[in-house]
Amino acid sequence: MVKVSYVLQRNPMRFICNSDEMDFDDVVSAIEEEEELQPGQLYFALPLAWLKHPLQAQEMAALAVKAS
Incomplete structure (x- = not known):
């Protein structure tokens, strides 16, 4: 298994979030390191500026395109 901390070592200006825990107009939370x-689970490595930031419609749409 791969830990979040391993991914973050290669991407220090990002955080990892679980796609199942993301909702429109809700804040984005990081998974613990x-x-x-x-x-089989979908995760996103998002910019640190998005942490604790409500997702806007255009941001959710862009993530949905990346996921498909």
Whole structure:
């Protein structure tokens, strides 16, 4: 299994979030660094500026395009 901390070592200006926990007009939260990423689950590595920031419609749409 890969831990979030491993991904963040290669992407220090980003945080990892679980796509299942993202909702329109809700704040984006980071997954804890010691948590293991689960196979088959969709995650995003987002800019630190988005942390604790409500997702706007255009941001959600852009992420949906990337996920498909």
